[in-house]
Every structure is written in structure tokens, then in C-alpha cells.
Amino acid sequence: MNMEKVNSMDFGEFVDVFGNVIERCPLIAAAVWSQRPFFDLEDLEKHFFAFIDALPQSGQEGILRCHPDLAGREQQRGTLTAESQREQSGAGLTSLSAEERQQLEKLNAQYRARFGFPFVLAARLSDRAAVPRELERRLHCQPAQELRTALGEVKKIGHLRLVDLLGADSSRLKLR
Amino acid sequence: MNMEKVNSMDFGEFVDVFGNVIERCPLIAAAVWSQRPFFDLEDLEKHFFAFIDALPQSGQEGILRCHPDLAGREQQRGTLTAESQREQSGAGLTSLSAEERQQLEKLNAQYRARFGFPFVLAARLSDRAAVPRELERRLHCQPAQELRTALGEVKKIGHLRLVDLLGADSSRLKLR
Numbered sequence: 418m419n420m421e422k423v424n425s426m427d428f429g430e431f432v433d434v435f436g437n438v439i440e441r442c443p444l445i446a447a448a449v450w451s452q453r454p455f456f457d458l459e460d461l462e463k464h465f466f467a468f469i470d471a472l473p474q475s476g477q478e479g480i481l482r483c484h485p486d487l488a489g490r491e492q493q494r495g496t497l498t499a500e501s502q503r504e505q506s507g508a509g510l511t512s513l514s515a516e517e518r519q520q521l522e523k524l525n526a527q528y529r530a531r532f533g534f535p536f537v538l539a540a541r542l543s544d545r546a547a548v549p550r551e552l553e554r555r556l557h558c559q560p561a562q563e564l565r566t567a568l569g570e571v572k573k574i575g576h577l578r579l580v581d582l583l584g585a586d587s588s589r590l591k592l593r
Numbered sequence: 594m595n596m597e598k599v600n601s602m603d604f605g606e607f608v609d610v611f612g613n614v615i616e617r618c619p620l621i622a623a624a625v626w627s628q629r630p631f632f633d634l635e636d637l638e639k640h641f642f643a644f645i646d647a648l649p650q651s652g653q654e655g656i657l658r659c660h661p662d663l664a665g666r667e668q669q670r671g672t673l674t675a676e677s678q679r680e681q682s683g684a685g686l687t688s689l690s691a692e693e694r695q696q697l698e699k700l701n702a703q704y705r706a707r708f709g710f711p712f713v714l715a716a717r718l719s720d721r722a723a724v725p726r727e728l729e730r731r732l733h734c735q736p737a738q739e740l741r742t743a744l745g746e747v748k749k750i751g752h753l754r755l756v757d758l759l760g761a762d763s764s765r766l767k768l769r
Contacts, residue, residue, distance in 0.1 A: 428658045428709065444618045448648075448655030451709070472624075473647065479624030482604045533604065533627070 418583055423461065424454040434582060437500050438465060438575045441483035445469070458583050465579075466572055474564070481534035481567050486525045487548055488513055489535075500578055509545035517545065524552045531556060532563055539573035594759055599637065600630040610758060613676050614641060614751045617659035621645070634759050641755075642748055650740070657710035657743050662701045663724055664689055665711075676754055685721035693721065700728045707732065708739055715749035 426434065431450045436443035445468050455461040469480060485491040485501055488510040497505065505511055513521070528536040536552050543551065555563060602610065607626045612619035621644050631637040645656060661667040661677055664686045673681065681687055689697070704712040712728050719727065731739060 427705070432658060442618075442620045443659055444620055444652065444655045446655075447658035448651040450658065451651040451654055468652065471649065475624040475627040476620065476644065478627055479620045479622075482608060482623035482626065483619055529603070 420455055420457055420461075420583075423583070426450075435579075437498055438578045438582075439469070439480060439483075439571065440485075440498065440501065440574070442480055445480075458579055461583075462576060462579055465575055469568060469571065477564060477568055478534050480571060481537050481564075484535050484537045484571075486522075486529075486535050487538065487540060488518055488521045489525060504540040504574070504577075508540040508543055508548065510540060510548065513545060517549075520549055521552070524549055524556065528552060528556055532560055532567075534564075534567065537567045537570045537574075539570050539577065541577055542573060596631055596633055596637075596759075599759070602626075611755075613674055614754045614758075615645070615656060615659075615747060616661075616674065616677065616750070618656055621656075634755055637759075638752060638755055641751055645744060645747065653740060653744055654710050656747060657713050657740075660711050660713045660747075662698075662705075662711050663714065663716060664694055664697045665701060680716040680750070680753075684716040684719055684724065686716060686724065689721060693725075696725055697728070700725055700732065704728060704732055708736055708743075710740075710743065713743045713746045713750075715746050715753065717753055718749060 423431075423434075428447060428450045431453075432443050432447050435446040435449070439445045445465060448468055449461070449464045452464045455464070469477065472480070485497055487505060491497050492502075492505055492511060502511075510521075525536055536555065538548060538551060540548070555566060558566065599607075599610075604623060604626045607629075608619050608623050611622040611625070615621045621641060624644055625637070625640045628640045631640070645653065648656070661673055663681060663684075667673050668678075668681055668687060678687075686697075701712055712731065714724060714727060716724070731742060734742065
């Protein structure tokens with residue numbers, strides 16, 4: 418898909434295609450559509466990220482709260498979004514042992530209790546062994562710093578989803 | 594459901610219950626959870642509305658763009674949210690004649706082309722005869738005024754959904 422195609426979309430089509438770039442927040446894609454035309458993937462992404470950055474803290478936490486736990490209840494119930502399912506599966510999080518799953522469940526609960534939002538991580542840049550290590554490490558961070566870290570992960574996830582959607586046109590772009 | 598119950602919810606439960614108070618914007622419920630405890634329905638609603646009012650214009654338009662057309666494509670495909678389905682059905686919009694449906698489709702398209710968001714109306718406070726009349730009237734409004742009108746409808750819809758969720762506890766509250 419090239420940018421000409423993207424720029425020609427009406428808002429319904431745009432939200433259908435880009436509505437889950439930020440997990441379960443089609444509102445953000447629907448707002449970003451106002452900023453068209455977009456020059457390239459980097460420009461499109463800039464508008465997604467600017468919207469996130471401009472939200473009050475409650476809204477930024479809200480974005481995080483729309484994410485599922487890694488290897489959590491939603492994965493077990495099969496109610497993940499297609500994108501989340503692929504990402505968690507690719508990281509090996511859908512084939513954990515009972516023991517690994519229990520460990521993650523415990524850590525996820527501790528994290529939610531401490532910060533008031535779920536642990537968010539770009540699973541495609543991690544794997545089943547690294548996830549619990551990173552969760553334990555971030556569990557000890559300060560809340561304000563952890564909010565920034567978690568939003569950084571939201572942006573990495575969004576970047577990778579945009580690259581998937583826009584394909585080879587954007588392969589030159591680096592992760593930021 | 595009383596406020597004690599609402600105030601005891603973790604964010605997952607809160608978003609499950611209140612995630613569609615603002616159509617397809619669970620982010621807003623997820624942000625509002627930060628403001629607990631809530632005193633009563635009016636207080637809870639105040640936080641939903643304050644979040645909407647604080648968004649930049651692109652975000653406010655984004656909320657509107659998460660709404661389906663009345664008697665539109667999504668209704669025909671059966672992909673409406675449960676709340677929307679009930680509201681459109683209650684207003685008689687699921688049993689239009691082919692002619693009525695075509696008329697609405699044409700007006701909806703004109704409205705979207707003029708304002709860049711779909712026509713949003715609290716269907717439960719209207720009916721199949723009034724909807725096209727109101728659509729034609731609003732089609733001639735100025736964009737800035739129409740954005741305010743449409744957000745007012747989002748709030749009426751949100752109010753009615755909150756009343757449904759919280760039940761008799763809140764029956765004394767008036768529409769604002």
C-alpha cells in the first residue's frame with residue numbers, strides 16, 4: 418500500500434485499516450485522519466505519536482489499559498485482536514508451560530497493582546524468556562518513568578503495525 | 594448496580610462494563626477509571642464528558658468518526674455494537690423501506706462529505722420519521738456549530754447508556 422492510496426481513503430476506510438495501530442483505540446486513527454495528506458510512513462506515525470503525547474496522563478494510562486496482559490486471560494479466551502494474537506504468538510507466549518504462565522500471571526498482577534495499568538511490551542522485539550525478566554525489572558521502576566517506558570512500547574508496537582500495513586514502501590525506516 | 598460496586602472495579606472490569614459508553618472508545622472509560630471513586634452517576638458522567646471536552650478538535654471529530662451511520666452499512670452487515678443495534682432498532686431504523694433507507698444513505702453521504710464525520714444522533718430520543726428531517730436540518734449548519742451539536746448527541750447517548758448500566762439508582766437524573 419503506498420501513501421497515495423492511504424491519502425485517498427475516506428475516514429471509514431482509514432479507521433478500518435489503521436484503527437488498531439494503537440491497540441483498541443480506533444479513536445486515535447479517526448483523529449489522525451484529520452491530518453491527511455501524509456508524506457510517508459514516518460509522517461503518518463508522527464501524527465499517531467503526537468496524539469498520544471498530547472493526551473493528559475489519564476488518557477495515556479487509558480491507552481495502556483486498552484492493552485491485554487501478555488499470556489493473560491484474553492489470550493486464553495481467544496478474544497485478543499488479530500494483531501495482538503500474532504505478536505504474542507510470534508514471541509512464543511501462546512505456548513508457555515503451565516509454570517511459565519503462572520509466573521507471568523503473578524508478575525502481571527503485581528505490575529497492575531503497582532502502576533494501575535497492564536504491562537505493555539512490544540512482544541515482537543522480545544521472546545518468552547525475556548518477557549518475565551523485563552517485567553520484573555520494570556516492576557521496580559518509578560511510576561512516572563514507567564509510564565514513559567510503557568508509552569515507548571506502545572509506539573514500537575504501533576510502528577511495527579504500520580510497517581506491516583504499509584509494507585515494503587517503508588522498510589527503510591528505523592525503529593525510534 | 595450501585596456506585597460502591599462501580600468504585601470497587603479494577604480497570605479491566607470497568608472497561609468491560611463502561612467501555613462503550615462512548616461508542617467504540619474504550620480508551621475514554623479506561624482514562625476515566627483514574628478518577629475513581631465516583632460519587633454518583635452524574636459525577637461519573639462528568640468525567641466522561643470532561644475528557645471529551647478536553648480533546649483537541651481532531652480527537653473530538655475522531656469520537657464522532659467511531660460512530661456508525663444510522664441505518665447504514667454496519668447495520669446491514671450486522672457489525673454494530675450491541676448498544677447501537679438496540680438504539681437504532683428502538684427508533685425503527687432497522688425496519689425502513691428500501692426508499693427510506695436510500696434517502697438516509699444519500700443524506701448520510703452528503704453530511705459526511707460536508708463535515709468529515711458521520712451524522713450522530715441519540716436515536717432513542719428520535720424516530721424513523723424525525724431522523725431524516727433532523728439530518729437535513731443539520732446538513733445546513735456551520736461546521737463549528739455542528740461539531741458542538743454532534744458532541745452534544747454523543748453525550749446524550751452516553752448518558753442514556755450510563756442510566757441503563759446503573760439502573761434505577763440514577764432514575765432521578767435529568768438529561769442535560
